[in-house]
Amino acid sequence: MDPLHDVLTLVGATGHLSASMEAGGSWAVEFEAPAGIKFNAVRRGRCWLRLDGSADSLPLVAGDCYLLTRSRPYTLFSDPEAVPVPAGPIFLAATGGVARAGTGDDFAAVGGAFHFGERARTLLLDALPPLVHVPGAAAEAATLHWAIDQVDRELRQQRVAAGLVAEHLALVMLIQMLRHHLAGAAGSATGWLAGLGDPVVAVALRELHQRPAHQWTVAELARAASVSRSTLAARFRAVVGRAPLEYLTDWRVELAADRLRRTDDTLARIAQLVGYGSESALSVAFKRVTGHSPRAYRRLARPR
Known part of the structure; x- marks a missing residue:
């Protein structure tokens, strides 16, 4: 079994798109801490993202996507000198599914949220950084934008089972973001997600997920991974943060x-x-x- 598949199934991940946003000129929009796990994709223009409590801002350009995994307020802005306005009234006043800020429309973004079951924080979200950034040049970004276009089309046309299709495509987006994170985090992160990027630890994780009721020993897992017992034990603990058993x-x-x-x-x-x-x-x-x-x-x- 695939551990990532197992965990996503267990936490019951679902997703949806919210209203898109257009902005222009000098602008800044302040968002409250999201209830779910927020994601956005920049479709046109550029801006900066500043997470509450962070000294640095992340520059975003057309094609970039990001995932916010913590319930923290954040601000999107084109001008660091612009006075932020609350996002709530802007999105309540959205027309045609588009919220507007500033003057003009040289910037456009579309976003939404993922929602999970009660054990998601322990199983998945605590293993992720507060911000997962997928640059537009990344291989996964093309799939993300394709999925967003498909979700938007399904919901606008209200085809049969459009809601179900949108949920599955949202899950595709989440998986692509996690894949990008895993590819970039190899050797620098810990936790079971990091273990999926380690060729030795990944074998042991797959064995454990394939047969969780089996009475495993470290020696048996080591044989499956073609390493010594001591190597597997040390590597698993170093990467995942826990012993295999x-x-x-x-x-x-x-x-x-x-x-x-x-x-x-x-x-x-x-x-x-x-x-x-x-x-x-x-x-x-x-x-x-x-x-x-x-x-x-x-x-x-x-x-x-």
């Missing part, structure tokens, strides 16, 4: 949490499916990872 415990707990949310399976059945020999063994691991017993977690996740 610690990662396996956390992944089994995530799989159990998913079943507790979605099914009426007994704890004994869930324990068997995710690789624990007893309900009590699952309960101990589950509480250590989530802070809740499986029964308490199910009550919280599925209120009557």
